[in-house]
Amino acid sequence: MPRYTVHVRGEWLAVPCKDGQLTVGWLGREAVRRYIKNKPDNGGFASVDEVHFLMRRCKGLGLLDNDDPLEVALEDNEFVEVVIEGDVMSPDFIPSQPEGVYLYSKYREPEKYINLDGDSLTTEDLVNLGKGHYKIKLTPTAEKKVQKSRDVIDSIIKEKTGSSSST
Template structure:
């Protein structure tokens, strides 16, 4: 079974292909689907169908036609790049070395923090955390609760360990 290594926005994805008659467009969509699946905010997309992209070989930068069959257009284990419309090529791009390919994506690490205190997390906060919109920090109250929990666990372990020694 042929497989391809596809670069999407800084991520390398292994994409196996059951049928060489599938197209370059299929490979691009499948790579984008896998990319979205592994991002907390789906990479900023609502569906694979909305993503416009081009596919090209990493070595030599050959642009591929989305309608070409994979068995005709690519070799097994070839490295390809999915370039998403609107993304900008990094100046560090080295076409002949797949490990040197970088794209700047629209995704940005969140700047805002949400403080977890152990009592006031709302459903909306939880959803936004899941979408990667906040970084997390613990309040001093939450840190004390964690420390108290740890002390309880340590005392239980100590108590159980002591009882095993005496038997």
């Protein structure tokens, strides 16, 4: 039974296929269905039917025709990408490598800041930072702590390089 690894936004999904006569479009819909099922917020979609997408090979970025049978269009274990209409690709996207691929849906730069002081970061703050709700600012106190740490590291390096040149 052929299997495909399909990238939908930031997730890689393994999609088995029982019938090679199923189409590239079926593979895309099945990958989106699995993506929606496994995301806590359904990936922002109410149903698979509202998702408009294109399919492309990861290696070489070849655009695929949704009507082509899988057995004709793809090799077993091939990596493919679901490109959802309206999504913006990160400049870090490396299509032929599953590790380190980042595709963001309608990314918007956050307008709010969170001040990091080195003492009061909560779990909720950390989750919201991870979701991209905030930009980070260091408080003056935190900046002084960072500089103090940097000075310690610099002095250790200076001691190590000074002692190795004298031996």
